[in-house]
Amino acid sequence: MxxxxxxxxxxxxxxxxxxxxxxxxxxxxxxxxxxxxxxxxxxxxxxxxxxxxxxxxxxxxxxxxxxxxxxxxxxxxxxxxxxxxxxxxxxxxxxxxxxTKTAGTKDWEAQEKALEIKLNYGFTEIQILENNTGYIKIVEFMQPKRSMQTAVAAMKMVENTENLIIDIRDNGGGYPGVLEYIINHYFDGPPTLLSTTYFSDPKMTAYTKYTSDLVYGKLRIGKPLYILINGNTGSASEYFAYTLQAFGKAIIIGEKSAGSAHNNEYFSLSDNFRISISTAMPVNEITKTNWERKGVIPDVNVKSESAKKKAIEIILNKK
Structure with a gap:
């Protein structure tokens, strides 16, 4: 010892x-x-x-x-x-x-994997509230190859609820993949163009993002969705809220988000430092713009700490 x-x-x-x-x-x-x-x-x-x-x-x-x-x-x-x-x-x-778990290991992926396990691949809380309302807290959209099974399980757990609250307050963003999977639950029919991403490198072709029929469970077409945001909601989580708001699929509740629309990449510096630089810009198909420096503007503006309570209040009043 x-x-x-x-x-x-x-x-x-x-x-x-x-x-x-x-x-x-x-x-x-x-x-x-x-x-x-x-x-x-x-x-x-x-x-x-x-x-x-x-x-x-x-x-x-x-x-x-x-x-x-x-x-x-x-x-x-x-x-x-x-x-x-x-x-x-x-x-x-x-x-x-x-x-990292092993002192001396200079491995960004090892750090990322350790955090994924610690945070249950981003899904830290799932509840069935009264009035048949589902609640999912997502603290980060994590690497989809490793986190998708957890995302599927979370959406399956709430698939029979009438209303769904997704809480991305203090979610700074992360990877694409899981967020698109959740978005797919609110679209049917042919693929819908969501956004086009333009790159700093002129040799790179603009990237289009569509919905797909990748859903392991029931669709939620027409079912009320409430997304909770605040000033620390950023990047990929803003894409999630902004897209569903623009297409009329969700009511956004809380405070204006961070306003970080650009896509970033990491570039190595010496001594195991690295810099994040914005290298691409998504443009929403409905608004023809994005939320860079403007943030996602809530439909219902309330203090961050009151956002969940407000969503429940709205659901109760509708009933």
Missing amino acids: QNIIILLLVIISQAHTYSQNLTKEKIKTIIYSIPELIESNYVDKEKGKQIAIDFKHEMNSGKYYSIRNSDTLVNVLSKDLKRISKDGHMYINHLKASD
Whole structure:
């Protein structure tokens, strides 16, 4: 037992030491390629050039070179990039040894898989409320190959309910796949074009997204759907709410969402840092635009903490 405690202390000490050992030269190496990566890959080329120029000014000020802690560097860089770009998908993150089950493993996928298991593949709460109302809390739309079975099980559990509340408050987004699966429950007939995504790379063909008949259970055509959102609802979860609202399939309740419409990709930096950059832009087929910087606007505007109660109240009043 004593040996285990000593080993744990050594691991914690090593992780702490690593997070404190940034030098000026190491920071230069980490941030050196950021402007070029932004300019080459940002979805709006003119805006990307300006973001790169503005970030170079921040770099040249020398403000980053006194930082010694990796978490602090991540926070400061991310704050500056979001302020400069006004884009919620512009940020930095860093994989530490302590983020994975095996100390020292530098593996983003291992970190992702561990989080998926911890959060039940995004589906953290499923209830059957009174008045035959289903309730599903989704905290993140996770990797569909691993999370789809959980999504199918969740939708099967509520398939006999008359009303459904899907809670994506504080859901920052994630992967496509699961959200489209849920959307499919509210469409029938031929495939419906939902959106077209345009890429920063002119060589890439615009990507169209349609509904499909992929539903393992009952459709919910005509059944009331209430989606709960707030200011921390972002990215893929905003796509989910915005799309169902635009097609008249859902009532959105809560607070305006984050306004992060762009699709992002990760680009490696040195020392196991990476930068997220917006590389694509979805356009809704109904609205001919998206929610970038505007957010998803609720049909019923209430404080985030009151959104579930309000949805239940609306259901009761309709009955």
